[in-house]
Every structure is written in structure tokens, then in C-alpha cells.
Amino acid sequence: MxxxxxxxxxxxxxxxxxxxxxxxxxxxxxxxxxxxxxxxxxxxxxxxxxxxxxxxxxxxxxxxxxxxxxxxxxxxxxxxxxxxxxxxxxxxxxxxxxxxxxxxxxxxxxxxxxxxxxxxGATSYAAIAVTNNPDKYCADEPALSNYAASGIQLSYCNGIEEAGADAKGVGPAGLDALAKVSGANVALQAATSPAGYQYPVVAMREAGIDTDADIKQIPVEGNNNAILAVYNGDAEVGFAYWDARTTVTSEAPDIAEKVVAFAYTDMIPxxxxxxxxxxxxxxxxxxxxxxxxxxxxxxxxxxxxxxxxxxxxxxxxxxxxxxxxxxxxxxxxxx
Incomplete structure (x- = not known):
């Protein structure tokens, strides 16, 4: 800020x-x-x-x-x-x-x-939906793509990125999977956060989820903590900017294995x-x-x-x- x-x-x-x-x-x-x-x-x-x-x-x-x-x-x-x-x-x-x-x-x-x-190089960015339960949210096997800004590989599913290529981070993509979030613990940031709250909440609502009744909101502060909440199992799904998983690689070196991105919201300008x-x-x-x-x-x-x-x-x-x-x-x- x-x-x-x-x-x-x-x-x-x-x-x-x-x-x-x-x-x-x-x-x-x-x-x-x-x-x-x-x-x-x-x-x-x-x-x-x-x-x-x-x-x-x-x-x-x-x-x-x-x-x-x-x-x-x-x-x-x-x-x-x-x-x-x-x-x-x-x-x-x-x-x-x-x-x-x-x-x-x-x-x-x-x-x-x-x-x-x-x-x-970008005029906009997507919020990512990430999970520690790919069997539930991924229609295909998670695959690794290169996050060029950091030179590391991260896991994606639902065809939102091409396996083995540089990740693009372009949404919307994979949002149908958000219909499966009902009953889950979901890590959300402050209500003023476009990537951590606003765009994800709208996307869930458009997928038919009542974000007040159908999920348990897990409040977190900051994109890194949204990712860590999923990594640590405190939440099944979390939202952050693309690709905030790079911010936690020091404390979570196996982030690509344990936290998979399965959807992108509309682009945030x-x-x-x-x-x-x-x-x-x-x-x-x-x-x-x-x-x-x-x-x-x-x-x-x-x-x-x-x-x-x-x-x-x-x-x-x-x-x-x-x-x-x-x-x-x-x-x-x-x-």
C-alpha cells in the first residue's frame, strides 16, 4: 500500500x-x-x-x-x-x-x-483460486508450467495453463470448478482486496455459491497468508493474485506439489x-x-x-x- x-x-x-x-x-x-x-x-x-x-x-x-x-x-x-x-x-x-x-x-x-x-509487461492480472485438494477441483491431472517472473515451476490444472510452457496468467479460466466449493473452508482477504476478496466472491456467486452460507470464510491478511492457509490445511481453497505462490517458496519449498491453481478470475486492471x-x-x-x-x-x-x-x-x-x-x-x- x-x-x-x-x-x-x-x-x-x-x-x-x-x-x-x-x-x-x-x-x-x-x-x-x-x-x-x-x-x-x-x-x-x-x-x-x-x-x-x-x-x-x-x-x-x-x-x-x-x-x-x-x-x-x-x-x-x-x-x-x-x-x-x-x-x-x-x-x-x-x-x-x-x-x-x-x-x-x-x-x-x-x-x-x-x-x-x-x-x-502487464496492464492487468488475474486472481488465482488454489487448492490442496486437486481431486475435487481439477478435471485433469495437475501439470507444471514455468512462472517466468521468478523462474520457478508451479502446478496448474483445468487447462488454465499449458504444461511445460511459460504460464500466462490470463483469465477468466476454470471458473466452473468454483461450483464445487460449497461446504469448504475458503481463505479470503480483506473485503477491500480485489484479488483476495472482491473478484473471487463475485466469481463464486456467479458459480451459484452463497458466499455467506455455503462456505466457511477463513479471514487472512495478505496474499502470502492466503496461500499458506491452503498449504497448511487451514483452508481447502484460497485466493490471491497470480502468482502469489512465489512469495512463500522459502517457507514452503514444495508449494508446487501441495498447492494447485485451478481457476483464474476475470482480469483485474x-x-x-x-x-x-x-x-x-x-x-x-x-x-x-x-x-x-x-x-x-x-x-x-x-x-x-x-x-x-x-x-x-x-x-x-x-x-x-x-x-x-x-x-x-x-x-x-x-x-
Missing amino acids: RKPLLITSLGLVAALALAGCSTDTDAPSGDDETAWPESITISLVPSVEGEDLAEALDPLTAYLSENLGIDVKGVVANDYAATVEALGADQSQVIITDAGSLYNAIERYDAKLVLRDVRF NGGVAVSSSLPADLVKKLSELMDGYADSSEEAATVMFDLVGLSDWTNKTADEEITRYGEILAEFSN
Whole structure:
């Protein structure tokens, strides 16, 4: 989890207001002849500590300012919801935020999704269902596939991975097997966890399971503990991000033998970048291209990007439907 930083939600709006955003400028205009603003403000929640904010933000905003020919300011939000409210109040025109906040910005303020976060080559990830009872949940014999990120082999069944090949981690897959979970002890994480609770609960419900009455929920904290609960026999089934089994190999070196992945949920989206509908289309296009190319612009940029927001890249392949699905699932847990 990222730590709350310098500015509260109210303080954020006040600080952003100081930045201003005038539209009286002779900067380039788009096809609709809308003038570019003299400045724009980016709101984000960095991964770094407060005293490093200027150092972390300056390279990105300087890069954008130089290449756009307008002043690009960066302002820190203390949480993701604050980025949405800042955009809605036109105190920021660009937000770098999580998937839920992207959905809210689009639905509430007509924001445009322009980029998705890339972490280790992926813009989304599945939650895995794992078990210590493959005879019950696997329609075929578990087989080993290579988890390339860690260079280890892990066991999968129900055809969710190809035996002997690199695992892909692409869902949904094997979800019919969740209909068999009735009566089982199931390790679930906090209700705010997409991979450890929300997507798995929705998947079980769609498989016909009453998650309040048909299973015994075993509360755990963290993906590693969800896996260990299954490994240790405290739960028959558990859920975590793909593939959290790699986090417990030191204490469970035989994890591939004892804990088998038998299903993947729908893909859970990374966050990304959204822009205000008030920005000229040609400015949005240029801004998106620059941000998409930032990580490749220099070794320093790649380091800054990882340190700033924990990313390896951005991509213009936004997969909007994944964000929409995420919003639908969030709505089921809004109360």
C-alpha cells in the first residue's frame, strides 16, 4: 500500500487552485481551434516519501513542459479519491490513479482514459483460486508450467495453463470448478482486496455459491497468508493474485506439489492516466504520446517512473472494458 503523503483532500484542492489553469494563450490549437492552456496540472499519489517529492516529480513535469511548450505542474494527492475530486473541480486536468478512481472519473466527470499502467509487461492480472485438494477441483491431472517472473515451476490444472510452457496468467479460466466449493473452508482477504476478496466472491456467486452460507470464510491478511492457509490445511481453497505462490517458496519449498491453481478470475486492471474532457483533443494526443514514451526516453526516466508510481511503462492500449468491469464489481461492495 502506498503511504498517505503531504496533502489532505481539502489541502489538495487548495494547493491545486494556486496552480491555476488559464486558457488565454497563443499556444497551438487543435482541429476545433481550441487554444491550449498556459499550464496544466497533474495529480497523482506517488510511491515515494514526502521529502523526495520534488525530486521525484520534477523530471516528469520538466519533460512534459519542454515537449509540450506549456507549463506542466505536478501536485501530490494523499489518496486516490482526491485525484478524482481534483479533476472534477478542474483543479487538475490530468490524473495518474488507480483503476477504481479511473472508473469514477469517467462516470462522474466524463474524463477520458488515455493510458494504462504497465507493471512487468502487464496492464492487468488475474486472481488465482488454489487448492490442496486437486481431486475435487481439477478435471485433469495437475501439470507444471514455468512462472517466468521468478523462474520457478508451479502446478496448474483445468487447462488454465499449458504444461511445460511459460504460464500466462490470463483469465477468466476454470471458473466452473468454483461450483464445487460449497461446504469448504475458503481463505479470503480483506473485503477491500480485489484479488483476495472482491473478484473471487463475485466469481463464486456467479458459480451459484452463497458466499455467506455455503462456505466457511477463513479471514487472512495478505496474499502470502492466503496461500499458506491452503498449504497448511487451514483452508481447502484460497485466493490471491497470480502468482502469489512465489512469495512463500522459502517457507514452503514444495508449494508446487501441495498447492494447485485451478481457476483464474476475470482480469483485474492496473490503474492509468485520465484527462479532463475540457482539454483540447490535440493537446491530449500529444500529452498521451509523450507519457507513453516517457519510460523509454532515457534510463533516468525509467528509474523515475518506477520510483514515482511503481510502473515500468504506460500503454495506449487502454482496454476500457476491464475498467468498466472493475466498476461493476466495486459497486457490489459499495455498502
